[in-house]
Amino acid sequence: MTLPNLSVRVRKTRRGTAATFFLLDVQLEIPSGISILFGPSGAGKSTLLDCIAGLTQPDAGQIAIGEHTIFDSEKRLNTPPQLRQIAYVFQSLALFPHLTVESNVAYGLALLPEQPRNERISEILKIFRVEQFRQRKPPELSGGEQQRVALARSLVTEPLVLLLDEPLTGLDAELKGSIIDDLRTWNAAHKIPILYVTHSRDEVDALGERMVALDGGKIVSEGTPREVLEAPRRRRLAQAAGFENLLTGTVVDLREPDGVMRVRLAGAACEIEVPLGHAAPGDRVRLAIRAGDILLATQPPQGLSARNVLEGTIASIEHRGILVIARVDCGLSFTVHLTPGAQRALELVADKKVWLVLKTHSCHLVEG
Amino acid sequence: MNIEALLLSVRLALCVSAILFLIGVPLAYWLAYSRRRWKFLLEAMVALPLVLPPTVLGFYMLLAMGPRGPLGKLWNAAFGHGLAFTFAGLVIASVLYSFPFAVQPLVASFETIDRKLLDASAVLGASRVRTFRRIIWPLSLPGIITALVLSFAHTLGEFGVVLMVGGNLPGVTRTVSIDIYDRAQSLDYVGANRTAFLLLVISFLVLSGVYGLNRRAGRRAWAAWPPR
Numbered sequence: 001m002t003l004p005n006l007s008v009r010v011r012k013t014r015r016g017t018a019a020t021f022f023l024l025d026v027q028l029e030i031p032s033g034i035s036i037l038f039g040p041s042g043a044g045k046s047t048l049l050d051c052i053a054g055l056t057q058p059d060a061g062q063i064a065i066g067e068h069t070i071f072d073s074e075k076r077l078n079t080p081p082q083l084r085q086i087a088y089v090f091q092s093l094a095l096f097p098h099l100t101v102e103s104n105v106a107y108g109l110a111l112l113p114e115q116p117r118n119e120r121i122s123e124i125l126k127i128f129r130v131e132q133f134r135q136r137k138p139p140e141l142s143g144g145e146q147q148r149v150a151l152a153r154s155l156v157t158e159p160l161v162l163l164l165d166e167p168l169t170g171l172d173a174e175l176k177g178s179i180i181d182d183l184r185t186w187n188a189a190h191k192i193p194i195l196y197v198t199h200s201r202d203e204v205d206a207l208g209e210r211m212v213a214l215d216g217g218k219i220v221s222e223g224t225p226r227e228v229l230e231a232p233r234r235r236r237l238a239q240a241a242g243f244e245n246l247l248t249g250t251v252v253d254l255r256e257p258d259g260v261m262r263v264r265l266a267g268a269a270c271e272i273e274v275p276l277g278h279a280a281p282g283d284r285v286r287l288a289i290r291a292g293d294i295l296l297a298t299q300p301p302q303g304l305s306a307r308n309v310l311e312g313t314i315a316s317i318e319h320r321g322i323l324v325i326a327r328v329d330c331g332l333s334f335t336v337h338l339t340p341g342a343q344r345a346l347e348l349v350a351d352k353k354v355w356l357v358l359k360t361h362s363c364h365l366v367e368g
Numbered sequence: 369m370n371i372e373a374l375l376l377s378v379r380l381a382l383c384v385s386a387i388l389f390l391i392g393v394p395l396a397y398w399l400a401y402s403r404r405r406w407k408f409l410l411e412a413m414v415a416l417p418l419v420l421p422p423t424v425l426g427f428y429m430l431l432a433m434g435p436r437g438p439l440g441k442l443w444n445a446a447f448g449h450g451l452a453f454t455f456a457g458l459v460i461a462s463v464l465y466s467f468p469f470a471v472q473p474l475v476a477s478f479e480t481i482d483r484k485l486l487d488a489s490a491v492l493g494a495s496r497v498r499t500f501r502r503i504i505w506p507l508s509l510p511g512i513i514t515a516l517v518l519s520f521a522h523t524l525g526e527f528g529v530v531l532m533v534g535g536n537l538p539g540v541t542r543t544v545s546i547d548i549y550d551r552a553q554s555l556d557y558v559g560a561n562r563t564a565f566l567l568l569v570i571s572f573l574v575l576s577g578v579y580g581l582n583r584r585a586g587r588r589a590w591a592a593w594p595p596r
Contacts, residue, residue, distance in 0.1 A: 053491055054490075081487075082493050086491065087491065090484050094485050096488075108494075154492075
């Protein structure tokens with residue numbers, strides 16, 4: 001049996017004021033397995049899913065599952081969402097609040113005779129570990145249980161494609177991991193294309209097979225999550241991917257044999273060494289550095305392999321759960337993440353003099 | 369107390385509520401979910417009886433139902449008699465007059481249903497009819513009851529339109545409110561008071577029922593009407 005891919009080519013403009021004007025223009029091929037759709041909010045992720053599900057009509061394009069076309073603007077073909085056999089789990093889950101878990105799951109099986117219907121329901125409730133809640137109503141369930149029921153309700157219909165719009169938002173990493181494992185188990189048997197929207201790093205790490213990055217309505221990067229995230233080519237994407245520090249600078253010189261170039265940072269009288277990119281001396285470039293990739297020292301560090309050391313003072317310290325966020329002023333402001341233990345050990349407080357250590361390969365060149 | 373008038377009023381109110389329900393549900397569905405630009409015009413038309421003096425509405429209805437009016441001519445062709453000063457004429461006029469009281473609570477309760485539930489229903493393969501039956505109907509049931517009760521109560525208490533269109537024929541168009549007016553005019557204050565007091569009690573009970581129901585459900589979803 002050949003497994004049908006989902007192929008999508010859509011253009012969709014949303015008219016409105018200049019601020020809300022929006023053009024979605026993408027071409028995608030989603031193979032069987034989980035593909036992550038990643039991008040900052042407003043990038044067009046939900047609009048794209050709505051187009052695929054048939055809840056929004058694209059201005060132009062073609063959508064097909066394998067050989068079977070479900071939308072074609074030229075042939076004026078637009079299969080209604082009811083007949084597309086595409087399952088869609090919304091961020092809000094949209095469980096029917098007045099129906100029991102069992103009736104919610106049975107909702108998409110109206111055409112099936114009673115016995116096979118009950119078998120399918122029991123089977124899917126078992127896979128997603130929510131059998132014991134059969135007779136409960138969604139408002140009586142916890143967030144994680146509701147998310148499991150929403151997945152069960154969508155997948156019991158044995159769809160050809162599954163769309164997930166941030167279905168696990170608000171769960172802790174462990175719970176997410178276990179739900180993702182159950183989803184994988186289900187898809188090991190069904191092997192359908194799954195398009196999974198998220199901008200959460202721990203979900204990306206847990207899902208990680210294929211990733212498509214969308215920004216400003218266009219696909220900006222495609223590949224493994226590592227390829228997409230480690231080399232963000234766009235500034236907004238970089239921010240979404242957790243690069244807290246975005247700096248601009250001017251290329252001073254290229255050292256091609258070493259695979260590096262030196263960049264003078266705008267706003268600070270210092271130069272740092274970064275990986276060689278497509279740039280010539282004098283070009284302005286943008287750099288992205290994760291807050292967690294920067295080391296802090298309270299004395300001038302010595303004997304390090306890291307090539308970049310910047311002197312500065314701590315402007316502020318902020319505690320956020322198990323994360324300590326330090327803002328360091330080196331002429332320009334850096335954000336550094338550290339653990340509460342490290343903060344206590346180094347006695348880091350505002351106005352303390354520190355040195356920042358940046359590895360060359362932690363400095364990523366970004367476009368735009 | 370004039371039992372005949374009271375029974376007539378109840379019969380009228382029941383007929384009007386039933387007709388308003390049959391027309392109001394599809395219309396409210398359209399008003400709640402359509403994205404047409406000119407929707408507001410229809411919304412304004414539905415709300416018109418709220419601000420119009422009943423005599424204005426009654427006057428135009430009387431013209432339309434008269435022997436030379438379009439409605440009157442149509443009715444005459446179909447049934448061989450006029451429409452003005454008949455029970456049927458009264459029903460038609462009352463339906464128009466109580467329109468907003470049925471449609472607005474329905475629209476309000478349809479609109480408060482999360483659109484994503486309707487999308488989810490469609491994606492799960494349900495037709496519009498099935499979505500209405502399984503999702504919209506049960507979730508807006510309190511709003512539907514509110515609409516029925518309000519159209520009943522409002523029709524029961526109307527006066528101006530009835531007087532203009534129906535006149536004052538015992539057993540045919542003399543409703544309780546007309547009866548009260550008659551008695552007050554002929555200085556029968558005791559008789560007027562008996563009927564008036566009964567109407568007051570009925571109206572109060574009906575409205576307490578609606579507000580109490582709204583409170584019990586404790587949700588804003590369909591508490592949008594009556595306005596607080």
